[in-house]
Amino acid sequence: MTEEHLQELRAAPRTVISVDAMGGDRGPAAVVAGIALSAAKNPDIRFILHGQRDELEKLVARRKPLRGRVEIRHADGVVTMDAKPSHVMRHGQDTSMWSAIDSVRHGEATVAVSCGNTGALMLLSIMRLRKLPGVNRPAIACLWPSRNPGGFNVMLDVGADVRADERDLLQYALMGTSYARNGLGLDRPRVGLLNVGTEENKGRAELKAAHDLIEAAAEEANYSFVGFVEGGDIPSSKVDVIVTDGFTGNVALKTGEGTAKLLGDFMREAFTATPLSKVAALLAYTSLRRLKKRMDPRRANGGVFLGLNGTVVKSHGSSDATGVSAAVKLAFELAQSGFTERLAARVAASNATGPEALRELAGGRKG
Amino acid sequence: MTEEHLQELRAAPRTVISVDAMGGDRGPAAVVAGIALSAAKNPDIRFILHGQRDELEKLVARRKPLRGRVEIRHADGVVTMDAKPSHVMRHGQDTSMWSAIDSVRHGEATVAVSCGNTGALMLLSIMRLRKLPGVNRPAIACLWPSRNPGGFNVMLDVGADVRADERDLLQYALMGTSYARNGLGLDRPRVGLLNVGTEENKGRAELKAAHDLIEAAAEEANYSFVGFVEGGDIPSSKVDVIVTDGFTGNVALKTGEGTAKLLGDFMREAFTATPLSKVAALLAYTSLRRLKKRMDPRRANGGVFLGLNGTVVKSHGSSDATGVSAAVKLAFELAQSGFTERLAARVAASNATGPEALRELAGGRKG
Numbered sequence: 001m002t003e004e005h006l007q008e009l010r011a012a013p014r015t016v017i018s019v020d021a022m023g024g025d026r027g028p029a030a031v032v033a034g035i036a037l038s039a040a041k042n043p044d045i046r047f048i049l050h051g052q053r054d055e056l057e058k059l060v061a062r063r064k065p066l067r068g069r070v071e072i073r074h075a076d077g078v079v080t081m082d083a084k085p086s087h088v089m090r091h092g093q094d095t096s097m098w099s100a101i102d103s104v105r106h107g108e109a110t111v112a113v114s115c116g117n118t119g120a121l122m123l124l125s126i127m128r129l130r131k132l133p134g135v136n137r138p139a140i141a142c143l144w145p146s147r148n149p150g151g152f153n154v155m156l157d158v159g160a161d162v163r164a165d166e167r168d169l170l171q172y173a174l175m176g177t178s179y180a181r182n183g184l185g186l187d188r189p190r191v192g193l194l195n196v197g198t199e200e201n202k203g204r205a206e207l208k209a210a211h212d213l214i215e216a217a218a219e220e221a222n223y224s225f226v227g228f229v230e231g232g233d234i235p236s237s238k239v240d241v242i243v244t245d246g247f248t249g250n251v252a253l254k255t256g257e258g259t260a261k262l263l264g265d266f267m268r269e270a271f272t273a274t275p276l277s278k279v280a281a282l283l284a285y286t287s288l289r290r291l292k293k294r295m296d297p298r299r300a301n302g303g304v305f306l307g308l309n310g311t312v313v314k315s316h317g318s319s320d321a322t323g324v325s326a327a328v329k330l331a332f333e334l335a336q337s338g339f340t341e342r343l344a345a346r347v348a349a350s351n352a353t354g355p356e357a358l359r360e361l362a363g364g365r366k367g
Numbered sequence: 368m369t370e371e372h373l374q375e376l377r378a379a380p381r382t383v384i385s386v387d388a389m390g391g392d393r394g395p396a397a398v399v400a401g402i403a404l405s406a407a408k409n410p411d412i413r414f415i416l417h418g419q420r421d422e423l424e425k426l427v428a429r430r431k432p433l434r435g436r437v438e439i440r441h442a443d444g445v446v447t448m449d450a451k452p453s454h455v456m457r458h459g460q461d462t463s464m465w466s467a468i469d470s471v472r473h474g475e476a477t478v479a480v481s482c483g484n485t486g487a488l489m490l491l492s493i494m495r496l497r498k499l500p501g502v503n504r505p506a507i508a509c510l511w512p513s514r515n516p517g518g519f520n521v522m523l524d525v526g527a528d529v530r531a532d533e534r535d536l537l538q539y540a541l542m543g544t545s546y547a548r549n550g551l552g553l554d555r556p557r558v559g560l561l562n563v564g565t566e567e568n569k570g571r572a573e574l575k576a577a578h579d580l581i582e583a584a585a586e587e588a589n590y591s592f593v594g595f596v597e598g599g600d601i602p603s604s605k606v607d608v609i610v611t612d613g614f615t616g617n618v619a620l621k622t623g624e625g626t627a628k629l630l631g632d633f634m635r636e637a638f639t640a641t642p643l644s645k646v647a648a649l650l651a652y653t654s655l656r657r658l659k660k661r662m663d664p665r666r667a668n669g670g671v672f673l674g675l676n677g678t679v680v681k682s683h684g685s686s687d688a689t690g691v692s693a694a695v696k697l698a699f700e701l702a703q704s705g706f707t708e709r710l711a712a713r714v715a716a717s718n719a720t721g722p723e724a725l726r727e728l729a730g731g732r733k734g
Contacts, residue, residue, distance in 0.1 A: 147629065159563060162571055196526060196617040204529055204614065231621030235629045247571065248618055250563040251611075254598025255619045259626040262514065262602045267634070270654040277654040284647035287637040 014046050015335045017328055018109035020100035021051035022078040023116020025318045028055055031115065034324020035070070036063035038332070041325075045332055048103050050075050050096040075099040081317060085119040089127055097121060101128045104310040110335035113302075113327050115315040122160055122305060129310040132344050137161045137168045138307035139246070140314065141179050142253055143330075147237040150184045155234060157246035158253045158303060164245035166209035169193065173214045175306040175343060176241040177223040182337040183304075183330070186240055188222055192229035194244035194252070214243070302327035304334065311340050381413050382702045384695060385476035387467035388418035389445040390483020392685045395422055398482065401691020402437070403430035405699070408692075412699055415470050417442050417463040442466040448684060452486040456494055464488060468495045471677040477702035480669075480694050482682040489527055489672060496677040499711050504528045504535045505674035506613070507681065508546050509620055510697075514604040517551045522601060524613035525620045525670060531612035536560065536577035537584060542673040542710060543608035544590040549704040550671075550697070553607055555589055559596035561611035561619070581610070669694035671701065678707050 019035060021028040028051055035047050046069045049056055053074035060066050077095035079088050092098050097116050103109040105128050114121050122138070131138060139157035146153040156176045157164060164172070173191050180189035193214060195207050211228065218225040226239050231252060234242050244252070271281040271288070281288060305312040311334050315327035334340075386402060388395040395418055402414050413436045416423055420441040427433050444462035446455050459465050464483050470476040472495050481488050489505070498505060506524035513520040523543050524531065531539065540558050547556035560581060562574050578595065585592040593606050598619060601609055611619070638648040638655070648655060668690040672679040678701050682694035701707075 145629065147632075162563060194618060196529060196614055196621075231618040231623075232625035232628075234622055235625050244618075247563055248615060251561060251598040251615055252618055252622045254563075255601055255622045256598075256626045258599035258602050259623045260630060261599070262512065263627060263630050265514075270657065271651065273654045273657075277651040280647040280649075280651035280654075282647075283650065284638065284644040287640045287644040287647075290637065290640075 014044055015332055016046045016048060016109040017331050017335065018048045018100045018103035018112040019050065019328070020096045020112070020114035020116055021049050021056055022075070022096040023081075023114050023121075023317075024315070024324075025081070025115070026320060028052070029059055030320050031324050032056065032059040032063060032066070033321035034319070035328055036065050037321055037325035038328040039063075039069055040065040042329075042332065045069070045328070047071070048073055048100075048109050050099040050103070051078075052076075073099055073103070079116050079120050081117050083117055083120055085117070085123040088117070088120040089123050092120070092124065098124055098128070101125055101310075101312065104312070105129055110340070111311045111313060111331040113313045113315055113324075113331050115317055115319050115324065115327075117317075118159065118303075118314055121312065121314055125305050125308055125310075125312045129308040129312070132307055132309060135171060135175075135307035137164060137171070138305055139172050139175060140303040141176060141306055142303050143183070144234055144242070144253075144256070146235045148240065150186070152184060153234065153236075153240055153242060154180045154184065154189075155242040155244070155249055155253070156306065157244065157249050159246045159250035160305070162245070162247040164206075166206050166213050169206075169210035169243055169245070170213040170217060171307070172243045173223070173225075173241070174217070174221055176243060177221060178343045179304065179306060179339070180240050182339040182342060183334060184240065188224055189240040190226050190238070191218070191223045191241045191243060192226045192233065192239035194234075194242055194248060195228040195230065197228075197230050210243075302330040304330070306343065309340070309344070311335070381411055382699055383413045383415060383476040384698050384702065385415045385467045385470035385479040386417065386695070387463045387479070387481035387483055388416050388423055389442070389463040390448075390481050390488075390684075391682070391691075392448065392482070393687060395419070396426055397687050398691050399423065399426040399430060399433070400688035401686065402695055403432050404688055404692035405695040406430075406436055407432035409696075409699065412436070412695070414438070415440055415467075415476050417466040417470070418445075419443075419463075440466055440470070446483050446487050448484050450484055450487055452484070452490040455484070455487040456490050459487070459491065465491055465495070468492055468677075468679065471679070472496055477707070478678045478680060478698040480680045480682055480691075480698050482684055482686050482691065482694075484684075485526065485670075485681055488679065488681055492672050492675055492677075492679045496675040496679070499674055499676060502538060502542075502674040504531060504538070505672055506539050506542060507670040508543060508673055509670050510550070511601055511609070511620075511623070513602045515607065517553070519551060520601065520603075520607055520609060521547045521551065521556075522609040522611070522616055522620070523673065524611065524616050526613045526617035527672070529612070529614040531573075533573050533576035533580050536573075536610055536612070537580040538674070539610045540581045540584070540590070540592075540608065541588055543610060544588060545710045546671065546673060546706070547607050549706040549709060550701060551607065555591055556607040557593050557605070558585070558590045558608045558610060559593045559600060559606035561601075561609055561615060562595040562597065564595075564597050577610075669697040671697070673710065676707070676711070678702070 021031045048071045050073045056072050075096040079095050079097045100112045104112045140160045141156035142158045143152040144155050156172050177189050180186045215225045303314040313327050313331045388398045415438045417440045423439050442463040446462050446464045467479045471479045507527045508523035509525045510519040511522050523539050544556050547553045582592045670681040680694050680698045
């Protein structure tokens with residue numbers, strides 16, 4: 001490391017991530033273990049940790065990498081996995097989830113991370129952070145393992161809202177582009193619209209309208225539009241950002257995860273089936289470990305809520321330390337890139353042209 | 368084999384499958400190779416093969432297992448993959464696809480198999496075979512590799528129609544149950560309705576209505592209803608039949624196939640990465656071959672069109688001999704079980720209670 005680099009590092013402001021310690025299936029121990037992993041790897045990160053103070057103080061004290069880098073905010077309440085989002089919205093002021101979001105609202109942290117109830121987290125995020133001007137429906141974006149050089153594609157919406165009209169889908173394209181630029185470092189992301197390939201009967205009416213809107217906005221928003229893509233293209237190298245409604249996106253995400261898990265189990269069975277195959281597993285140890293890592297859904301952990309005044313990362317409910325650490329890493333990268341501000345600027349710019357202008361553009365259909 | 372068994376075999380009527388030889392991406396050579404594979408394994412099968420007579424005669428003559436078991440029907444035209452279904456419907460009388468379906472229409476064959484254009488095949492099948500009385504939208508059902516003892520679950524619709532209302536979804540449940548009973552040998556299949564798990568905001572309105580309809584019909588139609596399932600449950604052992612609309616089902620199917628392909632490629636790379644991993648691959652040869660077979664999407668080849676007066680199996684457009692043979696095997700099993708007749712009886716029975724009765728049942732909502 002050069003002297004210059006060291007100076008830069010010292011000068012850089014530390015990035016603060018707000019973490020809800022209580023919401024996940026595995027409780028605060030897994031969350032604290034996860035942020036400790038991140039802290040050990042990344043000297044430039046600090047945390048505000050929300051939850052039961054006594055419990056958290058004990059857990060944090062045991063982790064050396066966390067020394068002097070965690071501020072604990074006491075919160076009595078916990079949002080359970082089966083809590084009704086609307087109930088949490090009205091009565092959840094004392095919960096760790098509410099508190100974690102408010103740290104972003106008050107500018108103390110750049111990004112919030114939670115393993116809790118998705119519906120409640122989305123509703124609280126909308127209520128406390130507010131939607132960006134011009135955004136109708138916020139979306140959840142996920143990273144999908146792919147054949148692209150970066151190893152991931154972006155897909156959205158994967159579950160914020162079960163419906164989306166053509167205008168929402170256009171906004172998803174803009175937000176997804178911004179995410180791909182900041183999260184994956186792509187200058188001019190390629191955007192595809194998810195559809196089915198039944199020839200003449202191709203898809204639903206709103207998808208045809210969305211196709212034209214997204215195509216018309218490509219030049220100005222600096223992405224390239226590859227048109228309709230199918231389910232098989234989600235992990236492909238012909239697209240970087242896959243746009244769809246939250247119902248279809250959620251089904252696709254869970255189907256992909258389920259398929260990966262099934263095949264992982266099949267593979268494990270294959271390598272424990274016979275003594276010979278066990279020897280083979282030993283011989284191929286390094287390759288198999290690398291393969292396991294490539295197939296590990298925890299690596300792609302972290303759904304990002306887009307379209308709000310502030311960024312929230314939803315970690316999987318069953319996240320262990322590795323999963324939490326992956327979500328924190330994603331939160332850190334988005335915080336460093338100034339993602340929230342850039343996304344806001346992008347959406348504002350696209351709105352500056354006005355709905356009329358967009359309708360005009362869409363009117364000039366290119367076939 | 369006992370003498371009794373041999374007598375049974377001799378007495379059994381041979382089952383005739385009608386095969387469109389021309390529609391697939393790999394042309395008639397792959398189709399003929401596929402039916403030859405099936406013929407070699409199964410002495411009880413015969414074929415009517417539709418397409419260019421000269422070409423087919425040469426291909427068939429080269430395959431010993433096909434001797435005396437194939438009748439060729441000349442057809443000049445071919446339905447191409449990019450043909451418009453509506454055009455084929457009006458002008459496709461001379462095509463091999465039309466001819467293959469008509470063999471079922473005229474009772475010469477029990478099931479038709481084609482690798483051709485899905486949209487055209489569906490439209491021609493509806494036009495030539497007609498829908499079963501009481502069926503509004505026919506559906507395409509696929510077999511999905513699963514953790515169940517039989518190795519497969521049934522999912523429908525995977526692409527016949529991009530929309531389905533609650534009544535269509537109920538019919539899919541009935542047809543899927545019938546398919547699981549005849550294709551997978553299950554007495555009382557467990558049916559699940561595909562949805563997303565965003566707590567309060569769970570799914571779309573028509574899904575709640577479909578939930579109640581399918582629940583109310585379970586007793587009479589002899590299936591058990593497990594309620595809503597998510598994408599991750601499609602390959603699980605908690606359900607046998609997954610019901611969804613053709614848009615969602617098609618996206619899920621292709622997403623699952625794409626994920627399996629990606630992971631298969633990752634695995635191949637892992638076992639050719641180093642000399643040591645290549646040795647390991649040799650040692651684990653038997654296990655890996657079994658694993659490859661379990662992961663092979665060609666084994667689950669064959670979407671079945673349900674809801675018509677006759678059964679049509681759609682083989683993947685890019686099917687090779689193994690894929691075609693799997694589709695033929697499925698066609699044979701459905702033909703043997705008297706599937707078409709049983710399905711017709713089931714739908715008729717469910718209609719006998721009348722739409723009013725069903726509405727009544729649905730009215731008695733059980734929460």
